[in-house]
Amino acid sequence: MRQLKVYVLASALYWCFCLTAIAQTTLSDVTLKKTSQGTRIEFSFSETVKHSYFTLQKPYRLVIDLPNTKGQFATITERNSDKLVHKVRTSKPKRASDFRVVIETRSKEDFTLGWTGTILWVQFSDPPPSVPKLSVGQQPDRPTDIIIALDAGHGGRDPGSVGPTGTYEKHVVLSIAKKVAERIDATPGLRAVLTRTDDYYIKPSQRPEIARQKMADLLISIHADAFTTPQPSGASVWLLNNRRANSELAKWLRNTEKHSELLGGAGKILEETEEDEFLMRTLLDMQTESSQQSSYQISKKMLLELNKVTKLHKKSPQHASLAVLTAPDIPSILVEVGFISNPREEKNLNWSTHRERLADSIYEGIVKFFRVYPPEGTLWAMQKNNQPVEHRVASGESLSRIAQRYRVSVGAIKQHNGLTSDIIRVGQRIKIPQG
Numbered sequence: 001m002r003q004l005k006v007y008v009l010a011s012a013l014y015w016c017f018c019l020t021a022i023a024q025t026t027l028s029d030v031t032l033k034k035t036s037q038g039t040r041i042e043f044s045f046s047e048t049v050k051h052s053y054f055t056l057q058k059p060y061r062l063v064i065d066l067p068n069t070k071g072q073f074a075t076i077t078e079r080n081s082d083k084l085v086h087k088v089r090t091s092k093p094k095r096a097s098d099f100r101v102v103i104e105t106r107s108k109e110d111f112t113l114g115w116t117g118t119i120l121w122v123q124f125s126d127p128p129p130s131v132p133k134l135s136v137g138q139q140p141d142r143p144t145d146i147i148i149a150l151d152a153g154h155g156g157r158d159p160g161s162v163g164p165t166g167t168y169e170k171h172v173v174l175s176i177a178k179k180v181a182e183r184i185d186a187t188p189g190l191r192a193v194l195t196r197t198d199d200y201y202i203k204p205s206q207r208p209e210i211a212r213q214k215m216a217d218l219l220i221s222i223h224a225d226a227f228t229t230p231q232p233s234g235a236s237v238w239l240l241n242n243r244r245a246n247s248e249l250a251k252w253l254r255n256t257e258k259h260s261e262l263l264g265g266a267g268k269i270l271e272e273t274e275e276d277e278f279l280m281r282t283l284l285d286m287q288t289e290s291s292q293q294s295s296y297q298i299s300k301k302m303l304l305e306l307n308k309v310t311k312l313h314k315k316s317p318q319h320a321s322l323a324v325l326t327a328p329d330i331p332s333i334l335v336e337v338g339f340i341s342n343p344r345e346e347k348n349l350n351w352s353t354h355r356e357r358l359a360d361s362i363y364e365g366i367v368k369f370f371r372v373y374p375p376e377g378t379l380w381a382m383q384k385n386n387q388p389v390e391h392r393v394a395s396g397e398s399l400s401r402i403a404q405r406y407r408v409s410v411g412a413i414k415q416h417n418g419l420t421s422d423i424i425r426v427g428q429r430i431k432i433p434q435g
Contacts, residue, residue: 018076025049026053027071027099030273031405032078032088038200039084041103043120047070049285053113062103062111063091069099083122089296112157125156125200144379145191146370148184149211151221151324152177152194156201163346169198172349173222179359180222188407189379208327217375218298219332220362221324224349225313226341227376233342234313235306237356238334240293240325255259294331294373302365309357310338310348335362345374379406389432406432 045066053064093100103122110125128431138210152174154160160169175195181192193214195207202210211219225236261291299317306312313336325332337358338345348354374380382389391402399422403410410422416433424430 025069030073032076035083038125040121041088041122045118047118048115060108064101065093071099093155114170118393133324143190146375146378146380147191147193147214147216148366149193149195149216149219150177150344151183151207151219151222152196155196155199158201161224161340163340164343165346167340167346167350169224169340172224176355176359177222179355180274180362183359183363201345204323207324211330216330218325219330223334223336224338224340225336226339232343233339233345234311236314236318236336237302237337238320238322239295239299239317239323291329291331295333298331298332298369301368305361305365309361391430391432393426393428395426399424408433
């Protein structure tokens with residue numbers, strides 16, 4: 001009798017093993033979507049499996065093999081030439097019990113691959129943002145808004161510093177940058193642009209290029225400091241040191257294609273008239289010196305405001321060789337909002353109220369500087385000099401949008417300009433009445 005029980009138990013275990021061995025993981029869904037990082041493809045399975053992959057060329061393909069898996073989906077095709085991914089399809093695997101996915105890409109693309117629960121995802125990263133070249137001898141009309149580029153440090157594969165309880169710097173600083181942007185965009189005459197709007201990586205040297213592309217009047221890079229011991233604490237503001245500034249200026253001087261970007265039409269005129277390098281260097285020096293002076297003045301005002309909401313680690317502006325601050329023509333500062341390696345400050349940086357206060361202080365520093373030194377041609381400069389405000393209509397703008405921006409009524413704008421309808425044209429100049 002005992003032998004029979006053992007036999008039955010062994011048989012049951014055997015059949016359970018067989019059933020488990022032949023049970024296959026099942027694909028239930030496939031999605032392809034555009035994200036702020038690039039293109040993401042998600043495969044939903046009934047359970048996770050060990051996968052393997054390899055790449056091929058001509059055309060570029062990523063091939064993923066999943067053992068003991070079954071499923072099918074309709075081929076996904078993206079025909080636009082600017083898409084990272086052209087096609088997602090299945091292919092015949094080496095073994096009948098396996099499942100093979102093939103992703104055809106535009107070129108050799110950077111990608112990451114992993115599992116989140118039972119979802120296998122593939123993330124293709126967009127190429128670095130390119131900077132549009134300005135037409136020869138011309139600069140676009142500057143906006144009447146003062147443009148502030150807010151750079152949240154790190155991102156994507158670069159988490160930055162990590163606090164004692166696992167807080168990532170990249171998440172903290174992006175949250176603060178977005179809060180500062182909200183305050184800026186709610187202020188007539190100011191406009192914010194973010195170098196990154198989500199959790200993706202941008203090289204430090206590319207961040208000033210993004211600011212220049214957006215015609216920024218100021219670049220503020222936001223970070224959280226760290227040290228090998230938990231004791232250091234407090235905020236600080238950093239500027240580019242003179243040695244790094246001079247080396248960056250030398251690079252720009254050697255690159256004649258960049259002269260027009262820094263000096264506008266003057267740069268091209270100097271090239272065409274074959275003026276010597278000394279004159280070009282002098283003009284670029286003046287441009288850089290002006291930006292450095294503005295950076296120093298902004299940093300002092302920023303420290304005064306930060307001191308109202310948090311302890312200062314350094315009470316005067318500090319200097320370092322930082323790639324994100326290397327734009328010769330854009331005033332640039334780096335704000336360390338505190339030490340994430342300090343347990344108390346890590347806790348504060350995870351507290352939404354403290355982030356709001358930090359955002360307030362950064363915003364107030366911006367406002368107090370530009371109220372005194374508004375760039376020529378901006379709304380704030382016109383207001384300071386009691387000049388009539390004139391707006392040049394851009395593509396996609398309407399009278400109601402312009403009225404909302406300057407906080408006046410549509411009727412007041414129409415009456416002030418003798419307009420009989422709401423129709424306006426791109427390039428048209430409209431005088432803005434006092435609100």
